[in-house]
Amino acid sequence: MKATILVGGKATRLHPLTYNIPKAMVPVLNTPFLEHVIRHLSSHGIKDIILAQSHFSQLIESYFGNGSQFGVKLRYIIEDIPLGTAGAVKNAEKYLDETFLVLNGDIFTDLDITAMIAFHQARTAKVTITLTPVDDPTSYGLVETNARSRVTRFLEKPSRKQITTNMINAGTYILEPDTLNRIPPQTNFSFERELFPLLLDQGEPIYGYPSTVYWIDIGTPEKYLQLHRDLLSGSSVQHSYPVGEEIAIVEQSSIDPTTQIKGPILIGSNCTIGRRVKLIGPLVIGSASTISEEAVIEASIIWKNARLEPGVNLRDSIIADNGRLNANSIIHGSVLGDNVTVASGCKLEPGSKIPPGTVVKPKGDS
């Protein structure tokens, strides 16, 4: 079975991390997010994958190429203007002549795709949609089903008053190819708001495949941090790192013997960790990063090539590529885009989101 992965969204909710890269390339455990998705598909025997993209297509292609390095065959379909979720798949129609999978490209899940395919086939469904329970459905697509799992209603982004179930569209679909005939070509068209409700009105058999395995949409910085906390504490069966309080995984880096470590921590290659640094997990440090003496870093995700000068205090934050945190700066609960510099002694307001390339100076300095 072929799969189309939707990787063409604007990812504005992940700003400032995604001004210069797509959501698909955001690193998770120091590996682009999309690589985890592709490996998961491949582990279920799905090796023929189409990437439907619009923004930043070049960055994705230059990393993944034809897919052979990842054991899959990749093809790329590029939209001149974003066509919406269903429009993007319509755009790939020439490759889709049999039952196929569609995946939102921003979901990390342990979904049993093999079992979902069997479910779809057993019911001769036109569409099968994976459902997952969430505490708050308001930022998702609510899906009602009857006792036989047949979908009876869709409600995208319900208000609080409209919530009738906690089961939402989990962003993985199986579709029969003739559903593509209902999508207008080269037109912005949505699965969630247009195609699925239309098929439902026409009485087509649409089923919900309920699943309670690990699932998260990495759409916001908070969710992105949550994913790391979850992966580093062993919530997903997909990552092979050992888990536990004292675990530090270090890939060919130099760590001073006076460094204090409380795991779980992942440190990429070619990093240097200086004297009396305190590292408190869950924490990920990207490759080629330098953490100088007496810095204290807790519960944060640092991308590659960061430089933290002596005495930096970092907590509950995300630092994108090439971050420069000068001596004694204090950064708590903040998200820094790529190439941000924070001046010595500067304390950021908790909740700050700093766009790429910014130089942050103490208040009063110009």
Ligand code: GDD
């Ligand atoms: N190629 C392409 N073109 N991809 C797109 C486009 C487009 O115009 N628009 C969005 N995408 C991709 C995004 O990159 C993402 O991978 C996926 O489609 C879903 O878009 P989001 O913008 O992340 O949607 P959402 O999270 O608000 O809601 C969707 O996902 C929820 C589950 O996380 C909906 O499908 C909800 O119903 C669902 O509950």
Ligand code: MG
């Ligand atoms: Mg999303």
